[in-house]
Amino acid sequence: MAKYLLGVISGIFLCFFLALLLVVVMVSLSGRPPSVAAGSTLVLDLGGEIVEHNPVNVSAVFFQHGMKPTLKDVHDILQKAAVDKRVNGILLKPGGVAVGWGKAQEIRADLEEFKKSKKPLIAFVQVAGTREYYLASAAGQVYLAPEGLLDVKGLRAEVMFFKDTLSKIGVEANLEHIGKYKSFSEPFTQNKMSDAYREVTNSVLDTVLNNFLVTVGAARKMSPEDLRAALDKGPFLPQQALQARLVDGLLYEDQVLEEVKKLTKAKSVKKLKVEDYNRISLESLGLAGGNRIALVYAVGGIFRGEDQFDPLGGDQGIASDSFTRLLRDVGDDKSIKGVIVRIDSPGGDAIASDQIWREMNLLRTKKPMVISMSDVAASGGYYMAMSGDPIVAYPGTYTGSIGVVA
Structure with a gap:
């Protein structure tokens, strides 16, 4: 009996050791930068939710590949691709993008910035709604699948x-x-x-x-009035989208890759996955350095007290006590020369919002502080923002404070 129990216990410890070893190996491999072949084309799949930051949770610690792409990831990827001589262009594939208009406008601005590198930016969509088409329209060429759908109608x-x-x-x-x-x-x-x-x-x-009409109209060489008239006839089947000058051609993905090959003057298309390229550091391309700036995320509803940490779901909103303590730590850190507070919050508890506003005003006396608004900075989120100078927002940011409710 004793030998049996000893065997069971030994087996449990062996399984635990092997599982731990597997996790260590996976973490080690995920942290190793991938090799990027010369003449690679970055395939930028934009789909699902693009978050401000990934909350800290158990799965994020061990399995970074399962984390959602952040808005900063997208920004950094486009910035790297613009200067990386190994990347010859981008194939943009937006589909099922779940972002507000503030984030959508920021991503599109980053796409426009990438185009200044003179590298080709080609978009391919199978089914595109208004946000997907808004992003795709930043490309020099927009292609729709022959049996696809352009569901754009205002x-x-x-x-x-x-x-x-x-x-x-x-x-x-x-x-x-x-x-x-x-x-x-x-x-x-x-x-x-x-x-x-x-x-x-x-x-x-x-x-x-x-x-939307001004931005997309300029990209498609249409006046806002003409684009509005076209959208009133939506949604569009492929031939209708082509006739309305909303796309440049009806192609399957393999045909789009042939167009990529022509534009990049490459013998073959070497596809580079965005999740792999995300692991290339900014430092390796000479894009980091200078003064240390703290990027502080204020995301979610505002409530009093400490963080309500969920080991599976991560952080749950903006807790006044935890957040003000973070702001004090940033203010006391002499290596930090400036602060960007990124707000994506519909507001919440009035007392908690006031507590955070007070701490942000104190931080501003110690270091330069810029407020950057995402999709939403409303009510208590807007109240927090009033401590900053300057305050930066996008045309699609939902912001302001118009009263209270109880």
Whole structure:
């Protein structure tokens, strides 16, 4: 019996040791930079959610390849590809992109910056919605699959109202708001949009659409008015998209690769995966150096107290005590010469927001501080931003503070 138990225990320890060894090997391999062949074409697959930063969790520590691409990853990849002599161009493949308009505009600006390198940027889409087409239009050539779909037809906003549903189960929402345009409570207290809610929603849609028409119209050599008239006929089957001058050709992916080969003047297309190229350091291409700048992420809802850490899901929003402590650490670190606070937050607790605002004002007296807004910097997120100078946002950033609700 004792020998049996000893064997079981030994087996458990052996399995644990082998699993640990496997993890160490995988981490070692994932940290090793890949080799990039001369004349490589970077295939930039943009799909799914592109986050501001990856939260720290158990899976992220051991399996970096499973982490979502961040917005900074995309920025760095394009910056590296522009100067890397081994990269001869980019094949952009946007599909199912889950970002707000602030992030979409930032990525497109980075694509435009890459084009200054004079390297080819070609886009290929199979099914493209408004955001995918917005990104693809930055390319010199845009190709649509022969059996694809260009689902571009303008913008819309949908809001669900729950007042009548709640009343059927005997629930009445007791919410009060201060400010004519503070519409957060309306889905629970009304059964349709108020005039103020409709006004602000239309204003946001008009702003984003006008930017889309001007930007994409310039890329496609169309006036905003002509592009608007074309979009009113959407969505588009392949031949319709070609006739409307929204794409440059109808090609399968292998045919697009032939076009890439012609534009890059290469004998063959050496495809470089974006997840591999992401492991190439900025330092190796001479893109890092100078003063040390802290990039502080303020992402998610704002609440009082400490971080609510989830070992599987990671950080959960902006905790006032934890965040202010981080700001103090940054302020006390003499090696840090400046701070960028990146905000992507719809707001939250008023007291927590005020606590963070106070600490950010104190940090500003110690070091230069720039506020960079992402998709959203609203309510408490906007309150935090008021401590910075300058404050930078994109036309599609949803920002401002229009009242309170309780």
